[in-house]
Amino acid sequence: NAGVTQTPKFRVLKTGQSMTLLCAQDMNHEYMYWYRQDPGMGLRLIHYSVGEGTTAKGEVPDGYNVSRLKKQNFLLGLESAAPSQTSVYFCASSPGKGNQPQHFGDGTRLSIL
Amino acid sequence: GDSVTQMEGPVTLSEEAFLTINCTYTATGYPSLFWYVQYPGEGLQLLLKATKADDKGSNKGFEATYRKETTSFHLEKGSVQVSDSAVYFCALSGWAGGTSYGKLTFGQGTILTVHP
Numbered sequence: 001n002a003g004v005t006q007t008p009k010f011r012v013l014k015t016g017q018s019m020t021l022l023c024a025q026d027m028n029h030e031y032m033y034w035y036r037q038d039p040g041m042g043l044r045l046i047h048y049s050v051g052e053g054t055t056a057k058g059e060v061p062d063g064y065n066v067s068r069l070k071k072q073n074f075l076l077g078l079e080s081a082a083p084s085q086t087s088v089y090f091c092a093s094s095p096g097k098g099n100q101p102q103h104f105g106d107g108t109r110l111s112i113l
Numbered sequence: 114g115d116s117v118t119q120m121e122g123p124v125t126l127s128e129e130a131f132l133t134i135n136c137t138y139t140a141t142g143y144p145s146l147f148w149y150v151q152y153p154g155e156g157l158q159l160l161l162k163a164t165k166a167d168d169k170g171s172n173k174g175f176e177a178t179y180r181k182e183t184t185s186f187h188l189e190k191g192s193v194q195v196s197d198s199a200v201y202f203c204a205l206s207g208w209a210g211g212t213s214y215g216k217l218t219f220g221q222g223t224i225l226t227v228h229p
Contacts, residue, residue: 004156031215042117042202042219043157050214058216090156094215101147102217104156 002026006091006105013081013112021076021108023091029103030096032074033058034066036087037107043090049074050096081112115140119203119220126193126227134188134223136177136203144205146170146179146186147217151200160188160201193227200224 004025013019023032031050035043045058047066055066063085065077074093078085088109092102120135138144145164149157161170166181175190186203203220 033216040221042221043217044219045216048214048216056214092157096215100215101159101162102215104149104158106154106156 004091004093004103004105006089006108008108009106010109011111013078013110015081015083015112017081018077018079019081019110020078021089021091021110023074023076023093023105025072025074025091025093025103027093027095027103028071029093030071031094031102032068033092033094033102034064034074034076035090035092036060036085037090038087046076046089083112086110086112115144115205115207115218117203117205117218117220119201119223122222123224123226126225128195128227128229129192130227132188132190132193132197132225134201134203134225136186136188136220138184138186138203138205140184140205140207140218142207144207146177147204147206148175148177148186148188149202149204149219151202151222153199157202193225195227195229198225198227 007022033048034046049068052071091105094100094102116139147162148160150160161172163170163179169178200222204217
């Protein structure tokens, strides 16, 4: 009963380093999303995907790239990390076809020094 | 664009007190409305939802009614417990003729602490 799994759970990077966050879902959901959570700002959408091989920009896409090569996986990449990208990142998925509720992972806490 | 405004927090209550967390929204068309809850160290979980005007969502003693005339979706619970301590997020998903793809717009979150 895994649902949405995010790896890693914690990571510390130095400015300029790159990394990839992995999101995997086992519910056969069509739609997947990446959000960042910052104090006092709720969650903001970074990128999303409405199916395998598709991606689209959300509200705050700059500095991030994504890929969805397989339906169950949605990767978030930081090519050159900046301190402003220190945040908690959440992945979510939904079945699609209307406004079905999203299912969230437990988050990745990322610190950029 | 779409936006959600929640009441300022944090909110601190004693056990068995009545809870109200205000949420108002701005959106075009006919959005769906949600309340999510986040317990410490965890991701967000759906608490309740409403998809059209006058719908009432309810779960675990929490309720919220979709009020289109006041563009509100206030969360209420008659008697809170210590275990309700968490962060609560109001969110909307716009429909926009079917092209919203379920994207959520969140309020800033309200921290609730319940003391014994």
